[in-house]
Amino acid sequence: TAGITQAPTSQILAAGRSMTLRCTQDMRHNAMYWYRQDLGLGLRLIHYSNTAGTTGKGEVPDGYSVSRANTDDFPLTLASAVPSQTSVYFCASSPQGTGANVLTFGAGSRLTVL
Amino acid sequence: AQTVTQSQPEMSVQEAETVTLSCTYDTSESDYYLFWYKQPPSRQMILVIRQEAYKQQNATENRFSVNFQKAAKSFSLKISDSQLGDAAMYFCARGRGGNTPLVFGKGTRLSVIA
Numbered sequence: 001t002a003g004i005t006q007a008p009t010s011q012i013l014a015a016g017r018s019m020t021l022r023c024t025q026d027m028r029h030n031a032m033y034w035y036r037q038d039l040g041l042g043l044r045l046i047h048y049s050n051t052a053g054t055t056g057k058g059e060v061p062d063g064y065s066v067s068r069a070n071t072d073d074f075p076l077t078l079a080s081a082v083p084s085q086t087s088v089y090f091c092a093s094s095p096q097g098t099g100a101n102v103l104t105f106g107a108g109s110r111l112t113v114l
Numbered sequence: 115a116q117t118v119t120q121s122q123p124e125m126s127v128q129e130a131e132t133v134t135l136s137c138t139y140d141t142s143e144s145d146y147y148l149f150w151y152k153q154p155p156s157r158q159m160i161l162v163i164r165q166e167a168y169k170q171q172n173a174t175e176n177r178f179s180v181n182f183q184k185a186a187k188s189f190s191l192k193i194s195d196s197q198l199g200d201a202a203m204y205f206c207a208r209g210r211g212g213n214t215p216l217v218f219g220k221g222t223r224l225s226v227i228a
Contacts, residue, residue, distance in 0.1 A: 031213035040123075042205060042220035050213045058215060090159065094213055101147045101209035103216060105159035 003027070004106035006091050012112045013081050021076040021109050023091035031094045032074040033103065034058075034066065036087040043090065049074055081113040118208050120219035127196045128227050134181075135191045135222045137206030143167075146210050148182065148189045153203040153221075162204070165189065193224075201226040 007022045025032065030051050035043040035058075045058030049068040063085060065077045074093075078085055088110050092103040118139045127133035139148070150162040165173045165182050172180050177197075181190045193200055203223050207216040 033215050035218075040220060042120075043218040045215045045217075048215045088157065092159075096213065101211055101214070101216065102149075102161060102164060103151075103159075108157050 004091055004093060004104060006089075006106035006109050008109060009107070010110040010112075012114060013078075015082055015113055016080055019078045019081055019111065021078075021089055021091075021111070023074045023076070023106060024072050025074075025091075025093045025104075026072065027093060027095070027104065028071060029093035029095045029104070030071070031096075032068065033092045033094075034064070034074070034076045035090045035092065036060065037090060037108070038087050046076065046089075078111075081111075083113045085111065086113045087111060118206050118217050118219040120204075120206055120222050122222045123220070124223045124225070126225040126227055127193070127200075129196055129198060131196055132192060132194045133196055133224065135193075135204050135206075135224065137189045137191070137219060139187050139189060139206070139208045139217075141187070141208060141210075143210050146208060148180075149207040149209070149216065150178070150180070150189075150191045151205045151207060151218075152200075153205065154199075154201070159205075163191065196226050198226050198228060200224060 004025045033048045034046040047066040049055045088108045091106040146167045148165045152160045152162045177194045179192045203221045205221045206219040209216045
């Protein structure tokens with residue numbers, strides 16, 4: 001089934017350790033996004049990429065980095081995790097043209113930082 | 115920052131009844147898009163309905179319809195003939211077109227009572 005694959009589904013991480021959340025899409029969408037979901041705060045944008053080779057900062061980028069080496073992959077890295085980064089992370093993508101702005105989401109990655 | 119506000123953290127509705135979820139937004143753009151996403155307990159984000167701001171006609175998708183009041187910057191979701199499967203978190207979101215990221219509200223948790 002076409003869509004977005006996120007890995008891992010769930011992870012417990014010690015504070016100070018690094019972690020990369022993986023995101024792969026097979027729809028050839030130009031734009032990709034990382035959001036974090038926290039209770040009472042909704043979804044907040046971390047980083048985004050409008051096309052391969054470009055990235056941009058969202059609302060809550062501190063402590064996170066991304067890369068977009070090709071169209072399909074958009075990994076999110078936490079260089080040194082802190083407990084406040086405990087959250088559910090969603091990767092999403094959107095096409096150009098008439099479907100623009102319609103996001104397709106992955107299933108999410110639940111990260112717990114202890 | 116341009117925001118999306120969902121003033122009802124929680125709502126409940128009797129099965130087969132109608133419920134309306136509220137959403138207001140802030141934007142300086144004349145052309146933009148509005149969305150409602152549903153997140154059931156499975157955590158998957160599912161697009162419910164999409165509205166282009168330049169269209170005066172309210173979007174509908176089966177039992178789901180919106181009341182789009184552009185001057186008031188209001189975008190409410192009406193669910194008719196509510197079903198148990200409608201129980202979920204509902205997020206309102208705004209986009210500016212192209213591949214600009216969506217801005218989400220904090221969500222409304224809907225319970226459906228049998």
